Amino acid sequence: QSVLTQPPSASGTPGQRVTISCSGSSSNIGSNYVYWYQQLPGTAPKLLIYSNNQRLSGVPDRFSGSKSGTSASLAISGLRSEDEADYYCAAWDDSLSGVVFGGGTKLTVL
Amino acid sequence: QVQLLGSGPGLVKPSETLSLTCIVSGGSISSYYWSWIRQPPGKGLEWIGYIYYSGSTNYNPSLRSRVTISLDTSKNQFSLKLNSVTAADTAVYYCATDASGWGYFDYWGQGALVTVSS
Numbered sequence: 006q007s008v009l010t011q012p013p014s015a016s017g018t019p020g021q022r023v024t025i026s027c028s029g030s031s032s033n034i035g036s037n038y039v040y041w042y043q044q045l046p047g048t049a050p051k052l053l054i055y056s057n058n059q060r061l062s063g064v065p066d067r068f069s070g071s072k073s074g075t076s077a078s079l080a081i082s083g084l085r086s087e088d089e090a091d092y093y094c095a096a097w098d099d100s101l102s103g104v105v106f107g108g109g110t111k112l113t114v115l
Numbered sequence: 116q117v118q119l120l121g122s123g124p125g126l127v128k129p130s131e132t133l134s135l136t137c138i139v140s141g142g143s144i145s146s147y148y149w150s151w152i153r154q155p156p157g158k159g160l161e162w163i164g165y166i167y168y169s170g171s172t173n174y175n176p177s178l179r180s181r182v183t184i185s186l187d188t189s190k191n192q193f194s195l196k197l198n199s200v201t202a203a204d205t206a207v208y209y210c211a212t213d214a215s216g217w218g219y220f221d222y223w224g225q226g227a228l229v230t231v232s233s
Contacts, residue, residue, distance in 0.1 A: 007159060040218045042160075049209055049223035050160065061221070093160055097217040103175050104162040104218040 008033060009094050009107035016113040022082040025110045027094030029075050033105055037097040039077040041070055044091040044109075054079065081112075089114045117142035119224035121210045127231050133197040137210030137224055144168060144186065148213035149193040150220065151184060153206040161206075165213055166193060173216075200231045 010028040017023040027039065041054035052061050054070035057077065067088075069080045077096075081088055094107040123135035137149070151163040164174035166184040174182050183196045197204060210224040 037217060038215075040220070042220070049211075049226050050220070051223070052219070052221050055219050095160075095162075095218040095220075101176055103164070103173065104213075106160040106162065109159040 007108040008098060008101070008105035009096065011092075011094060011107035011110045013108065014111045014113065016115055017081075017084045018115045019084055019086065021084045022080060023084055023112065025079045025081075025092050025094075025112070027077045027079070027107050029077075029096060029105075031075060032100040033075075033096040033098040034072065034077055035075040036099060039070065039072050040095045041068075041077075041079045042093045042095065044093065046090070050093060084114055086114050088112060117147075117212055117222040119210050119212070119222055121208065121224035121227045123208075123227055123229065125228060125230060127200055127204075127229060128233050129201055129231055130199055133195070133200050133204060133208075133229055133231070135195045135208055135210070135227055135229070137193050137195075139191045139193070142212075142222075144188050144191050144193075148216040149184070149186060150211045150213045151195045152209045152211055152220070153204075154209070154226075155203075155206040162218075163195065163197075163208075165216065167216070202231050205229065205231045 038056045042050040044050040057072040058070040091109045098105045118140045121137045145168045148165040150165040166172045186193045207226040211220040212222040
């Protein structure tokens, strides 16, 4: 079981807005930055969002991150077919003294 | 632009040691937390650990007793050794840079599938 909890799947139609949640605890999300990664099929993950809500250079502004308490969210607006991928949240965990990941959310664009 | 190229045997026998190397180009080895992350087939990501350029290391508590990450600055590469492997260690192993030491993995290798089987 992953330390951070994500829904296993999400879906939306082109142009829609989709939100993916990531739930943790006071030892990880509650006290540290959250990162979001996108993994296209057969490729290495790619960093999208760092420090809770900062987009990496080159990441479309359709992607946005937020954090409140011990939960975080990744929102994708204006959904496009190329957004179909697995999305992972990550954070440092003070109790484990290590990086923990969510189990991943498979986003399907209908 | 940092580029990472991971390599190693694709097949390891149970109870033996898994060894992977990641060659760094386009950037100085004297920065970053040099990290390893793995992904079992069809499953999620698991952080294995990192080595800082100073030589200090930090490992996932669940793997700490079996893992060693080392750095060879003369060859601009870092390595992973995982001993006493079982089928549960079958995964794609990624080398990556962590700019913060807290999960900011900005550059990734292509991934190396390692299968543990007799």
